[in-house]
Structures are given as C-alpha cells and as structure tokens.
Amino acid sequence: MEAKFLAAALSFLSIFLAIYAQSSGPESLVPKYDNVEKQMVFYTIRSPLTLSCEVKIGNYSDLIWKKNDTVVNEVKTLIGRFRIIKAEGKFMIDKADVFDDGRYSCELNGVSKNITAIAKPIVRVPSNHGVVEGEKLTIPCTAVGSQPRLSWSFGNYTNVTESTGRYVLKKDESSNVENSVLIIENVTLDDRGDYKCTGHNAAPEDAHDTATVRVKGKFAALWPFLGICAEVLILCLIILIYEKRRNKSELEESDTDPQEQKKKRRNYD
Numbered sequence: 001m002e003a004k005f006l007a008a009a010l011s012f013l014s015i016f017l018a019i020y021a022q023s024s025g026p027e028s029l030v031p032k033y034d035n036v037e038k039q040m041v042f043y044t045i046r047s048p049l050t051l052s053c054e055v056k057i058g059n060y061s062d063l064i065w066k067k068n069d070t071v072v073n074e075v076k077t078l079i080g081r082f083r084i085i086k087a088e089g090k091f092m093i094d095k096a097d098v099f100d101d102g103r104y105s106c107e108l109n110g111v112s113k114n115i116t117a118i119a120k121p122i123v124r125v126p127s128n129h130g131v132v133e134g135e136k137l138t139i140p141c142t143a144v145g146s147q148p149r150l151s152w153s154f155g156n157y158t159n160v161t162e163s164t165g166r167y168v169l170k171k172d173e174s175s176n177v178e179n180s181v182l183i184i185e186n187v188t189l190d191d192r193g194d195y196k197c198t199g200h201n202a203a204p205e206d207a208h209d210t211a212t213v214r215v216k217g218k219f220a221a222l223w224p225f226l227g228i229c230a231e232v233l234i235l236c237l238i239i240l241i242y243e244k245r246r247n248k249s250e251l252e253e254s255d256t257d258p259q260e261q262k263k264k265r266r267n268y269d
C-alpha cells in the first residue's frame with residue numbers, strides 16, 4: 001500500500017519536474033509575434049510579410065523555416081517569392097498574398113516554434129446603388145483575408161450577422177464567404193441610405209466599406225418619358241402653326257394681281 005503510494009507520488013513528481021524543466025528552461029528560439037498568446041503575426045495583403053525568430057542558443061545559420069511542416073524551399077506557392085535573411089533570422093515575402101497565410105515554423109536543433117500568419121481582411125461593396133421601389137435590392141460584399149467573417153450595419157440595425165425580417169444574408173457561392181450578399185425583396189423608399197459591410201478575423205483591426213443606396217419611386221421612370229412626350233407635342237404644335245401661317249401668306253401673295261407684281265419687279269430693276 002505504502003509502496004504504491006510512494007510510486008504514485010514519485011511519478012507525479014517526475015511529471016511535474018519534467019513540465020517545470022520544459023517551461024523554465026532557457027528558450028533557445030524566440031519568435032516575434034503580434035499576438036504572443038495566440039502565436040500570430042498579422043499582415044496586409046500585397047504588402048511584405050516578415051517573420052522573425054531570435055536565436056538565443058545556437059547558430060543563426062542553422063535556422064530552418066517551414067510552412068505547414070514543409071521546408072519553405074519545397075513549397076510550390078512560395079517558389080521565387082521569398083527571401084531568408086540568415087544573419088537576422090528573418091523570413092520575408094515582399095508582396096504577400098491571401099494564400100500566404102497559415103502555420104509557419106522556425107526550427108533549430110530539434111526545437112520548433114510555430115508562427116501563424118493571418119491576412120488582415122479587406123472588404124469592398126459597390127459605392128453607389130440605384131434601385132426602383134418594389135424591386136429587389138442585392139448588395140454584394142467582396143471579402144478577402146484569412147477566414148473573414150462579415151456583418152452589416154444599416155438604418156437602425158447594427159452588426160447584423162444573420163437574416164432578420166426583410167433582410168436576407170446569403171453566402172456568395174463563388175467566394176464561399178458567409179453573409180457576403182445582402183438582399184431585400186420589395187424595396188421601399190425607406191430603405192434608402194448607407195449599408196456598411198464589416199469584415200473581421202483574428203487580426204485586431206476590422207475592415208469596412210459602405211454602399212449608398214438610392215431608391216427611386218415606382219413612377220419616377222415615367223416622368224422623363226412624359227417630358228419627352230410633352231416636348232414632341234409642343235414641337236408638333238409649333239410646326240403646325242408655322243405651316244398654317246406660311247400657307248396663309250403664300251395665299252395672300254398669290255391673291256395680289258399680276259400688275260402689282262410687275263410694279264414690284266420694275267422697282268427692283
């Protein structure tokens with residue numbers, strides 16, 4: 001009984017010691033993080049992505065960079081797009097793309113540290129939107145970045161993340177991003193205003209863009225048509241009156257007797 005207890009205590013102690021040794025031992029590799037707790041680095045699409053690992057014990061020239069457990073030289077999407085600055089323990093992509101996100105690691109003498117690269121979100125909506133009362137309003141929000149999640153704000157609603165009442169949020173089939181299309185069937189004049197699409201992910205800054213929606217009255221399209229009709233009518237009237245007058249004066253002229261015409265001609269000569 002006592003021996004069993006002693007063994008249990010000893011094994012517990014050894015586990016505790018092992019954990020203690022691991023956590024308190026000097027760190028030989030120290031990556032630079034934007035979010036230390038989540039081991040994340042955030043980057044802007046089409047801007048440089050820089051990862052760095054400080055070597056505390058060992059030699060910088062032995063540092064190995066991997067993406068998702070594959071040495072970076074062997075990753076197809078990275079061919080010819082990255083640089084390694086050995087002396088500073090840096091890995092760089094000068095013009096990073098969305099697909100450059102993911103798990104990277106720096107390794108040295110069997111010690112490995114993870115760095116998760118997150119592409120900050122970018123969202124775009126068409127800035128101006130005209131729609132006729134009673135028709136269907138569709139606002140697409142294009143989003144790029146690492147797993148962007150979208151929400152909408154408009155009118156009295158803020159941070160709408162699912163279909164509510166007349167407002168339907170759908171997934172754009174091509175981009176596969178949830179909530180990327182806002183639809184209102186049967187638009188009313190009260191629906192005019194600003195519609196803001198917000199994208200967020202693990203990066204701290206949200207991205208947003210706003211569409212201004214103008215709703216035209218159902219008969220608004222009729223007015224220009226009526227205007228054109230009125231214009232044509234007036235034009236016809238003017239032509240008609242003019243023609244009448246001309247006919248009249250021609251008639252008057254032919255009424256005058258030939259003698260007078262001769263007189264006129266003589267006067268000219």
Ligand SMILES: *[C@@H]1O[C@H](CO)[C@@H](O)[C@H](O)[C@H]1NC(C)=O
Nearest residue numbers: 057058059060061062063086
């Ligand atoms: C680091 O490695 C290089 C080449 O392998 C060697 O020349 C250099 O002396 C090493 N430095 C240290 C501090 O071990």
Ligand SMILES: *[C@@H]1O[C@H](CO)[C@@H](O)[C@H](O)[C@H]1NC(C)=O
Nearest residue numbers: 067068069070099101102103
């Ligand atoms: C990373 O590797 C895992 C396991 O090998 C794989 O399931 C995953 O799809 C990979 N991720 C990327 C972005 O290549």
Ligand SMILES: *[C@@H]1O[C@H](CO)[C@@H](O)[C@H](O)[C@H]1NC(C)=O
Nearest residue numbers: 103104105111112113114115
């Ligand atoms: C790095 O991440 C991978 C996948 O999540 C995990 O299996 C591995 O244990 C991590 N390594 C470290 C040192 O945290």
Ligand SMILES: *[C@@H]1O[C@H](CO)[C@@H](O)[C@H](O)[C@H]1NC(C)=O
Nearest residue numbers: 154155156157189190191192
């Ligand atoms: C929005 O709020 C204002 C004031 O609280 C209210 O008068 C208006 O009816 C609301 N509009 C909608 C569409 O709910």
Ligand SMILES: *[C@@H]1O[C@H](CO)[C@@H](O)[C@H](O)[C@H]1NC(C)=O
Nearest residue numbers: 151158159160161198200206
């Ligand atoms: C919007 O809602 C989502 C999910 O409900 C939440 O994660 C996010 O923090 C909210 N954003 C704002 C600005 O309130």
Ligand SMILES: *[C@@H]1O[C@H](CO)[C@@H](O)[C@H](O)[C@H]1NC(C)=O
Nearest residue numbers: 133134135185186187188189
């Ligand atoms: C559209 O809305 C108007 C006013 O709210 C309503 O009279 C009409 O029946 C609606 N039409 C459809 C197709 O829902």
